[in-house]
Amino acid sequence: MGLTNQSCGTRVNKETFTKSTAKVDYVIALAGNPNTGKSTVFNALTGLNQHTGNWPGKTVLRAEGKYIDHGLVFNLIDLPGTYSLQANSVEEQVTRDYLCFQKPDATIVVVDATCLERNLNLVLQVLEITSKVVVCVNLVDEAKRKKICVNIDALAAKLGVPVVATAARDGIGLDKLVKTVTEVANGTLKTAPYYVQYHDSIENAIKKIQPQIKLLVGEEEFNTRWLALKLLDKDQTVLTELEKYLRRKENVTTEIGGELWA
Secondary structure (H helix, E strand, C coil), X not given: CCCCHHHHCCCCCCCCCCCCCCCCCEEEEEEECCCCCHHHHHHHHHCCCEEEEECCCCCCEEEEEEEEECCEEEEEEECCCCCCCCCCCHHHHHHHHHHHHHCCCEEXXXXXXXXXXXXXXXXXXXXXXXXXXXXXXXXXXXXXXXXXXXXXXXXXXXXXXXXXXXXXXXXXXXXXXXXXXXXXXXXXXXXXXXXXXXXXXXXXXXXXXXXXHXXXXXXXXXXHHHHHHHHHCCXXXXXXXXXXXXXXXXXXXXXXXXHHHC
């Protein structure tokens, strides 16, 4: 059986590693619904420079790999395929907690061009956590065969983040994807993500508690709007992980929640 783009990665021959333990410049998360070609994107970018294991304390598989762009080393974390970030499953919780508490330098969300509407639910949930997002509209070749046309520019304008069309299986669009991810990760490409507007009662509650959350976690550490939503939803899993994070980072031992739950 010969080596293929899928097994070696389309970018492997363009830039190679001088050391297997090369210093990582940026960490990139890769998210998406199952069956969107997310693993194909991962394999195409990282090729043989990848390894797998389990997430700490979980039976869910963790895959990560490296690729190089203009001399910079990127560590790509392939998050479990999931339809939402509601933490109703281990996969959903792993993905949500990684995006929130590990804070990757950028996140690629892979969507299927043939069923875009269904996939956009996850995109909007990711945008509530992080603004540093690149949407990868994959399988555009399949969409073309089904006479489906996605207006990439209009979608990017609506979402407020860059959108790149790809057919990862054939390596189409991957160079542009890598370039766009680099620009988002290093801050040269700014995003202004679309946020879902909720009922006035919810928006007023967010405005009321968000300043308190900012005082607790800092202006830059988290998306405090998303944390406010999770607190209003009384999501105990988020509160627990936030307490762990603050204890690790700031040695905070005081229980949080208190007035925010009142």
